[in-house]
Amino acid sequence: xxxxxxxxxxxxxxxxxxxxxxxxxxxxxxxxxxxxxxxxxxxxxxxxxxxxxxxxxxxxxxxxxxxxxxxxxxxxxxxxxxxxxxxxxxxxxxxxxxxxxxxxxxxxxxxxxxxxxxxxxxxxxxxxxxxxxxxxxxxxxxxxxxxxxxxxxxxxxxxxxxxxxxxxxxxxxxxxxxxxxxxxxxxxxxxxxxxxxxxxxxxxxxxxxxxxxxxxxxxxxxxxxxxxxxxxxxxxxxxxxxxxxxxxxxxxxxxxxxxxxxxxxxxxxxxxxxxxxxxxxxxxxxxx
Amino acid sequence: xxxxxxxxxxxxxxxxxxxxxxxxxxxxxxxxxxxxxxxxxxxxxxxxxxxxxxxxxxxxxxxxxxxxxxxxxxxxxxxxxxxxxxxxxxxxxxxxxxxxxxxxxxxxxxxxxxxxxxxxxxxxxxxxxxxxxxxxxxxxxxxxxxxxxxxxxxxxxxxxxxxxxxxxxxxxxxxxxxxxxxxxxxxxxxxxxxxxxxxxxxxxxxxxxxxxxxxxxxxxxxxxxxxxxxxxxxxxxxxxxxxxxxxxxxxxxxxxxxxxxxxxxxxxxxxxxxxxxxxxxxxxxxxxxxxxxxxxxxxxxxxxxxxxxxxxxxxxxxxxxxxxxxxxxxxxxxxxxxxxxxxxxxxxxxxxxxxxxxxxxxxxxxxxxxxxxxxxxxxxxxxxx
Numbered sequence: 001x002x003x004x005x006x007x008x009x010x011x012x013x014x015x016x017x018x019x020x021x022x023x024x025x026x027x028x029x030x031x032x033x034x035x036x037x038x039x040x041x042x043x044x045x046x047x048x049x050x051x052x053x054x055x056x057x058x059x060x061x062x063x064x065x066x067x068x069x070x071x072x073x074x075x076x077x078x079x080x081x082x083x084x085x086x087x088x089x090x091x092x093x094x095x096x097x098x099x100x101x102x103x104x105x106x107x108x109x110x111x112x113x114x115x116x117x118x119x120x121x122x123x124x125x126x127x128x129x130x131x132x133x134x135x136x137x138x139x140x141x142x143x144x145x146x147x148x149x150x151x152x153x154x155x156x157x158x159x160x161x162x163x164x165x166x167x168x169x170x171x172x173x174x175x176x177x178x179x180x181x182x183x184x185x186x187x188x189x190x191x192x193x194x195x196x197x198x199x200x201x202x203x204x205x206x207x208x209x210x211x212x213x214x215x216x217x218x219x220x221x222x223x224x225x226x227x228x229x230x231x232x233x234x235x236x237x238x239x240x241x242x243x244x245x246x247x248x249x250x251x252x253x254x255x256x257x258x259x260x261x262x263x264x265x266x267x268x269x270x271x272x273x274x275x276x277x278x279x280x281x282x283x284x285x286x287x288x
Numbered sequence: 289x290x291x292x293x294x295x296x297x298x299x300x301x302x303x304x305x306x307x308x309x310x311x312x313x314x315x316x317x318x319x320x321x322x323x324x325x326x327x328x329x330x331x332x333x334x335x336x337x338x339x340x341x342x343x344x345x346x347x348x349x350x351x352x353x354x355x356x357x358x359x360x361x362x363x364x365x366x367x368x369x370x371x372x373x374x375x376x377x378x379x380x381x382x383x384x385x386x387x388x389x390x391x392x393x394x395x396x397x398x399x400x401x402x403x404x405x406x407x408x409x410x411x412x413x414x415x416x417x418x419x420x421x422x423x424x425x426x427x428x429x430x431x432x433x434x435x436x437x438x439x440x441x442x443x444x445x446x447x448x449x450x451x452x453x454x455x456x457x458x459x460x461x462x463x464x465x466x467x468x469x470x471x472x473x474x475x476x477x478x479x480x481x482x483x484x485x486x487x488x489x490x491x492x493x494x495x496x497x498x499x500x501x502x503x504x505x506x507x508x509x510x511x512x513x514x515x516x517x518x519x520x521x522x523x524x525x526x527x528x529x530x531x532x533x534x535x536x537x538x539x540x541x542x543x544x545x546x547x548x549x550x551x552x553x554x555x556x557x558x559x560x561x562x563x564x565x566x567x568x569x570x571x572x573x574x575x576x577x578x579x580x581x582x583x584x585x586x587x588x589x590x591x592x593x594x595x596x597x598x599x600x601x602x603x604x605x606x607x608x609x610x611x612x613x614x615x616x617x618x619x620x621x622x623x624x625x626x627x628x629x630x631x632x633x634x635x636x637x638x639x640x641x642x643x644x645x646x647x648x649x650x651x652x653x654x655x656x657x658x659x660x661x662x663x664x665x666x667x668x669x670x671x672x673x
Contacts, residue, residue: 004495007524011491111316119320121511123545130522130549130671141491141523215515215545219318219357223486223512251488258492264455264482 014144016251021151022206023231025199031238035098041224042106047207076200113218147209236284302342310369311379317357329591362386407461422558426461432643434469446504450479450497529667
């Protein structure tokens with residue numbers, strides 16, 4: 001029982017860390033630009049396909065990040081400049097418009113991926129797929145370790161960027177008080193573009209990390225969106241640390257409950273806990 | 289050879305007003321991976337039928353609307369096809385949840401409906417116009433596997449089974465099959481867990497099955513959860529004697545994407561590319577030429593079979609009147625790529641009992657012995673590393 005508990009906890013923490021990364025970028029855009037980017041998981045699925053395409057040519061998904069991260073950063077800036085900003089300028093209700101707009105974008109991305117790759121599922125197989133690091137009776141899946149490692153490094157890098165660099169501090173300033181930041185000379189357009197770039201690049205890393213663990217298809221973004229909302233709502237909109245804590249909590253809870261209760265109860269417990277949490281802290285664990 | 293339409297035998301080209309067939313399928317969304325194969329089956333059937341003289345001498349025209357994997361949309365779009373577009377014949381939808389909802393709709397409009405159905409529950413509702421031709425019946429899913437296992441000497445059979453099942457109509461139907469089948473084989477079910485989609489991780493479930501000493505593991509779910517279960521078994525070095533998997537292992541990606549990890553998984557089917565029925569060889573050839581696949585995928589065969597059955601009903605009854613068609617279908621025997629089908633009062637053929645096993649990247653028929661394409665591998669070898 002103890003081995004099972006430790007095994008469940010370890011796998012839960014690793015999986016939860018990857019959810020946290022997917023939620024982190026989503027949270028960042030929501031916090032800074034007040035845009036609920038429904039297309040965020042669809043972009044992650046796009047990155048999974050990019051890694052898959054490179055893996056087919058013998059490039060390890062971890063190496064493929066050298067292409068995926070800059071590419072998705074640029075994509076994020078283009079998304080802001082080309083789609084969201086023009087809509088934001090014309091709209092009185094940015095939250096609603098951005099939701100509809102990014103929902104449409106997600107559907108378009110899904111269809112584009114299906115047109116190129118077909119609607120069937122894909123699986124990334126690399127040398128370490130199905131392998132585990134064994135610590136006594138404990139088996140830690142290498143893809144989970146790699147995914148969680150990527151997630152932890154990316155979240156830490158984002159955190160350091162936001163807290164230790166001048167552009168990062170400008171992002172936080174916009175996040176905390178948009179008008180105040182503008183009055184202090186922060187270029188809102190540049191900062192928001194930068195935020196989009198960072199968030200979409202993090203979606204790219206999350207997509208690659210998730211593809212190491214899960215199969216994916218063009219429609220997978222609908223599944224991944226559930227994880228994103230869960231992490232962001234529990235963690236608190238705009239909080240990287242909150243996303244990390246929420247991801248780990250969700251992962252641990254879903255894995256540990258199965259030791260004492262039927263697995264079918266997991267979603268009920270998860271969402272009941274979410275309800276209780278929101279009653280206690282309506283803005284999530286660590287809302288900025 | 290397939291049953292050749294009368295028009296072709298007379299060497300007549302299809303002419304006149306087209307016969308319009310319409311239906312909905314999940315061409316986008318979570319069920320699109322299989323939905324597109326059903327569509328390809330329908331479209332190839334139409335292409336072939338037109339090439340060979342049409343239906344009742346008239347060309348056929350197929351309209352498939354994308355229901356985006358939503359049951360509500362599947363129902364409303366089919367209603368539109370029936371009432372606004374006024375199609376002559378209705379094509380069956382997918383998956384079982386959509387088909388079950390559409391079965392109730394077509395009953396109201398009195399249209400013949402050939403599909404996979406929505407497992408046994410949908411055929412117990414007393415519908416007259418719906419036929420499972422062949423059905424995808426969770427309750428019959430593992431019948432072939434039980435018969436195969438019953439044939440293994442008692443001392444070598446698995447002694448404890450653990451099951452994880454997706455908590456939806458597909459999973460519940462398969463659950464009936466394994467609960468009853470395991471009882472028959474006198475194999476205790478030591479773990480019987482349900483899960484909701486999306487399954488975030490299979491490790492806790494697999495870890496419990498291993499701890500309980502189960503030497504038979506049943507993963508009754510779809511492709512993504514099937515992949516998670518297989519990978520968790522490999523990571524945890526859990527090597528049961530036999531692993532059964534439901535729907536997930538039916539799509540070509542199980543073999544093409546999962547590779548050797550997908551080997552030795554046992555499943556069931558109503559239709560298979562290695563069955564000796566007329567028409568199968570041609571469809572395998574089409575799959576090779578058009579999609580560069582070794583064999584025709586099962587859902588391609590299903591789509592073709594459902595349209596083929598409708599075609600034989602129309603040609604046999606020589607009418608598009610649904611009232612006449614439904615009477616004819618209850619009495620006639622049909623020779624399709626799924627074998628000989630004759631329907632009972634529920635609209636169901638006799639239960640099928642084919643068991644499959646993935647062996648060296650091929651989905652082989654392992655039961656019944658007379659239809660075997662390969663010898664079963666038992667017990668399952670340990671995971672390759």
